[in-house]
Amino acid sequence: MDKEARLHGTTMAEHPQALRLWLRMLTCTQLVETQVRAGLRESFASTLPRFDLLAQLERVPEGMKMKELSRCMMVTGGNITGITDQLVTEGLVQRVAVPDDRRAFRIKLTAKGRKQFGAMARAHEDWIVQAFGSLSDKEVSTLHRLLGKVKEHSHNTNNPPPDTL
Secondary structure, eight states: OOOOGGGGTTTGGGOHHHHHHHHHHHHHHHHHHHHHHHHHHHHOOHHHHHEEEEHHHHHHHTTTTHHHHHHHTOOOOOHHHHHHHHHHHHTSSSEEETTEEEEEEEEEEEEEHHHHHHHHHHHHHHHHHHHTTTOOHHHHHHHHHHHHHHHHHHHHSSSOOOOOO
């Protein structure tokens, strides 16, 4: 059952339009994510968390410490360790000692990992483009612009300026 189904049994007019929009956005996000997860599983025998970790590393060629990966991906260090262990075993990433910190390692993509991620990223892009295939370029641009306004408003609302006395 999708997020919009929560409103089932009530008339749509009973709920603010903004709530209906929010539930529609959540439903669409959930549907697209399900398609991406299935594509990663079927085409690459991989998962979305593994893809996300590889994507973080692809953006930082010098590699990242586990703590940095954990913060960027907003998951626990234990989650990062488990995924990293699998990717090391598969030869997609490597642990590199940090010279000034004997306890720390940087996680870096290997050449094999960079090649594998490149293929995954191209497929991921295709899946996202397909997910929005029913919209024209102009509609995609308009939706992007409008959601940007929501984002900006939310940033301003959630981060009010400090009170001055």
